[in-house]
Amino acid sequence: MADDSLVVLPYEGSFSLRETLKSGQLFHWEKFSIGELDGFAGCIGDASPSFIAQRDSGEVLSFSSDRERVARYFGLDHRIGEIHATFPTHDPVLTAAIAYCPGIRIARQPTWECLATFITSSLKQVTHIRAISMTLRQRYGVAHRLGDHTFYAYPDPAALAAAGEEALRHCSLGYRAKSLHLAASAIASGAIDLDAIEHEPSLALARERLMQLHGVGEKIANCALLFSAGQWGAFPIDVWIERILREHYRKRVKGARLQQWAVKHFGPNAGYAQQYLFHFARKTL
DNA sequence: AGTCAGGCAACGC
């Protein structure tokens, strides 16, 4: 793949690779350069490593053979204008959040690595989530070389199920080891059909199924569905979103009530709005 | 040294 040629990937509207990678969805991309071109590389699912770069002009490049995988993963096919058209017309906070960072996209990750990563994210900061992802990949994932660097795919459910809870505990997972191991086992055995959940059209039903997993509550289920299943109506509420809704929207309710209000207020693409608000909240609150 | 962080489940009322 290293000798594969680079091509320009088209996209509509605004896209910022750097901001999308920092927006709390993706935790394993590494800086990587090809010749003079500085970009990022990482594995998407179990494929050999992908490369993506963005020039100052905004131009996005990837390997030719990999262009469709990369474009889908980073949401380059999203019709941003149409998404924004579904947002509330008079919402100065959301308008400010979009203006603050219009280039963020909701990525579309492979379902398992997304779900598993968010299971390991509970009460963790970004740097630590990254560290855990890397450790799991290096210990239990398939290695791929790109240039002189080795990249690792996220371990599949069978690999983590086989590893055992105790071994996972030694990957700095703490109490999350049990959840990750149970989820991996349930999926590897077929007790939970992740593929069916990914394609389940009903958000409520998909969320209900995910929440049957130990360690998967509303927040993690919504993250998994928003970031891997294209369920843009899913609205994960973490401390940052709760903060911005409380301080800028004067919402004092919590939990399910807050969730219902948000979906009603922000509309069918509430999750996309959430991503702008989340980034905005983290930088300004 | 204690506190806290990008939640969840179990329990009490």
Added chain:
DNA sequence: GCGTTGCCTGAC
């Protein structure tokens, strides 16, 4: 239903 509490770990 709603509010508390314990939980692994590392960063500050």
